[in-house]
């Protein structure tokens with residue numbers, strides 16, 4: 179279908195999918211197959227040479243996963259997308275074509291805890307590094323960029339919640355430096371924020387979270403805006419220079435705006451193998467059909483509950499950009515006008531110990547290391563997801579020891595408030 183004229187609610191159901199050509203099946207079938215029969219020997223040779231696009235082997239491409247890729251790319255306003263096995267895989271898949279030994283990224287201090295660990299520890303094994311800066315300090319962002327910087331990385335609505343990155347201020351810095359801006363849009367989803375419209379080059383997702391929306395499967399996705407000129411500076415040889423594994427083919431010259439997407443499949447998935455399986459793609463496709471409806475309720479509930487907590491004497495402070503008291507409230511109007519998402523933290527009077535008691539006292543909220551589920555979730559980040567960070571890093575990341583993080587679900591807001599009320603009573607008794 180042509181996708182330019184339809185609204186978000188239509189696209190979240192239809193983009194990328196068409197009745198199955200073999201059977202007419204209206205819902206996207208789960209193509210549970212590893213390999214695909216070639217028409218003939220010439221067809222096989224053309225596919226392996228990237229002269230023809232088609233299905234070879236499910237480590238690279240699968241029709242169910244392809245529908246999901248097209249759907250997410252469409253919702254984000256990108257030209258193409260590559261799905262992979264998790265959000266963390268998506269981050270590596272986004273960086274892999276850009277980086278090399280000695281190269282670095284400039285990253286926001288306000289990131290998902292696992293991302294901070296991936297960027298401070300694990301990428302060092304590849305000879306890559308990350309410089310972390312406060313993205314509210316634009317001069318510091320500029321100063322952190324050097325000749326070896328290959329990307330700027332941030333989250334639109336930053337986990338654990340309450341912070342919104344001013345993408346309109348960061349994108350021109352990336353552009354002036356001739357490097358891509360990568361935005362992790364997991365917490366916002368394309369319903370609340372469309373980073374490409376604010377100048378992002380690539381958008382990464384943990385589809386594990388709101389896109390699937392029910393806590394069933396892990397997955398990730400890298401969406402390409404198709405707008406970056408990979409050949410302009412000589413900084414991105416994987417995309418601009420001859421690729422030895424494909425007889426000297428140049429991805430940017432050959433595939434134009436789809437260069438990054440084709441590279442992600444033909445090199446990234448082929449050789450790194452962080453593939454999404456068709457079952458996972460199916461669950462995520464089912465989830466995305468109701469994305470806008472769920473996000474509206476997540477936001478509505480989060481606003482109600484954050485306001486209630488803010489006025490409760492047992493709570494010291496609430497960090498939610500959806501509250502007028504938040505220093506980031508003004509940014510919601512430009513960056514995420516439909517709402518600040520469903521994640522936030524609040525500080526319990528009584529500090530660390532009271533937080534631990536609160537976690538054990540809740541009944542509806544589930545104590546899990548996840549977010550973006552239909553059900554409400556709670557965690558004490560400092561003792562769990564952000565445990566590997568020191569206290570300064572925890573505070574910079576918005577995971578101070580006296581706070582708990584909630585991922586507000588789509589249950590009845592009054593029931594959630596009653597649950598927090600009884601748990602706060604026990605925690606602060």
Ligand SMILES: *Cc1c(COP(=O)(O)O)cnc(C)c1O
Nearest residue numbers: 264265266290337364384386397
């Ligand atoms: C969960 C998450 C990730 C990592 O995704 P996985 O699917 O768990 O690998 C990355 N970024 C953000 C913002 C997340 O919430």
